[in-house]
Structures are given as C-alpha cells and as structure tokens.
Amino acid sequence: MSVTTDLINLIKEDKKIIIAEPMTDDMKKEVLKLEMKRLDELVPFINEGMEEAFEEKEAIVLVINNEVTDERIENSYAAKDTSFTLRSESGKIIGETIYDEEELEELREDPNVFFLSDNFVTYNNLTVPGEKQFFVMSSTTSEFFTDKNLKSLVSSLKVAIPSTITDHYIKDCFDLPHDTKIGTLIVGFTE
Numbered sequence: 560m561s562v563t564t565d566l567i568n569l570i571k572e573d574k575k576i577i578i579a580e581p582m583t584d585d586m587k588k589e590v591l592k593l594e595m596k597r598l599d600e601l602v603p604f605i606n607e608g609m610e611e612a613f614e615e616k617e618a619i620v621l622v623i624n625n626e627v628t629d630e631r632i633e634n635s636y637a638a639k640d641t642s643f644t645l646r647s648e649s650g651k652i653i654g655e656t657i658y659d660e661e662e663l664e665e666l667r668e669d670p671n672v673f674f675l676s677d678n679f680v681t682y683n684n685l686t687v688p689g690e691k692q693f694f695v696m697s698s699t700t701s702e703f704f705t706d707k708n709l710k711s712l713v714s715s716l717k718v719a720i721p722s723t724i725t726d727h728y729i730k731d732c733f734d735l736p737h738d739t740k741i742g743t744l745i746v747g748f749t750e
Contacts (some may be wrong), residue, residue, distance in 0.1 A: 562622060563617055566712050570619070570746070573705045575627035577741065578733055581619040586732060593725045602645070603691075604643055604722055608698030612719035612747030615634070622727060623742040634734045648691040654681035696720055704744060717743040 560568075563581055582590075591613065597604035612618060645654030651667060656679050657663050663680075666672045671684040686692070698717040701709040710716055712716040721743050729743040730736065 562712055562748075563619070566709060566746075566748065567619060569707050569709060569712065570621065570705065570724065572707060575624045575626055575704075576620035576621060579619055582620045582745065586620065586729075587604040587613065587618060589728060590721070590725050593728055594722060597722055597724070601671065602694055604694045604696070606696045606719065606722055606725075607727075608696050608719035610716065611717040613743050614656060615715060615717055616746030616749040617747070619746045619748070620732075621704070621744040621746060622729070622733060622735065624740065625742045626740050627750065642695075642697045643679070644695050644697075646693050646695050647685075647687060648693070649687075653685045653692065654679065667744070675694055696722070709746075709748075711719040716746065716748040719743060719747065 567579045570576055590609070594604075594606045594609050597606070599694065643656045644652050647653050654675070658678060663678060666680050667674070671682060673679060673681045673683055698719055701707070701716060701718055703718055721739075726743045727737050730738075730741065735741055
C-alpha cells in the first residue's frame, strides 16, 4: 500500500470523518483560485495554511461531521496550534481570535478593544490610519481534528482550514449542503 492510502485509512478510523480522499489537480487549482480571490477583498484574506499545505507533495481533502463532539478544535485554538488574526502591513497583530473566557471578559472592559464577533477582537489603539490590514489564517496540525498519529507516516504534514468560499466549493464537489454541521479541511503531506 502507498503512504497516501495508509494515511487515508488512518484518518478514516476517526468516527467524525465523512470523506477523506486525494485531491485532484483540478480541485487544487480551483481551491487556489478561490483563495487568491480573497486577496481582492476590502480587507484581504491570506490563507497561509493553504499555501503551506499545497507546498507539500500530496494533498487530501477531508469532510468532517462537526456534530461529533470533540474538544480538540477548541483546544487547538487555545493552545495556539492555529491562529486567525488581523495584521497590519507592517506585520503587527491588530486583531485576533480569543478563546479564554476570562481574557474575553477583561477585553470587554477595555475601551481600545472592539469585538467583530463573540471571540474575535481588534485593538483600536494598535491600528495606524491609512495602513493596510489583512486577515491571516495559519496552518494547523493534525491534532486539530484527530488523535491518530498521522505524522508517524510522513516526513511533514500541514493542515489547512479553507475559507468559506472554498468550503462551499468542496461541499459542492461532493453534493453536500453548505451546512456548518459539516466542516472541510485540507491535509498537505510529504512522504
């Protein structure tokens, strides 16, 4: 068996995995095209994780049942295994996702903090007028979605979290609804 087959079989042992299969070249091209479109938005979205995953030799697309309870995803953000930030063109983090409830409570009292969502904050005192801003999504590790030791089968591995438009494209490829109960990931790896 190939490493790709072994990796897919190990991933499929996880009860929340709906689909795990190699990405076709056409699917990779479309995903890259969709992620590149996000650079043209008012506040550009840079998916560093996708870039890193596609720098690996192979890629697997995953569809996951988000209703299967799993603390790993929340813990992955809390452990800083992955990040979603707002950065200035000088590289300064001026917004970020926060999962610690105590920290969120403290930030709610800070007049320099603005909440874009329940747990994404921006730091108004760090922004520089006229400086460009970018949303940046980092890659994550396989621990983000599984407790299987995927890294033992490969020399390197990166997990990308698709943006919403890419998530919808992947779901369309498999005739799945655009439902938050179903998540998508891309696993890039090199044997």
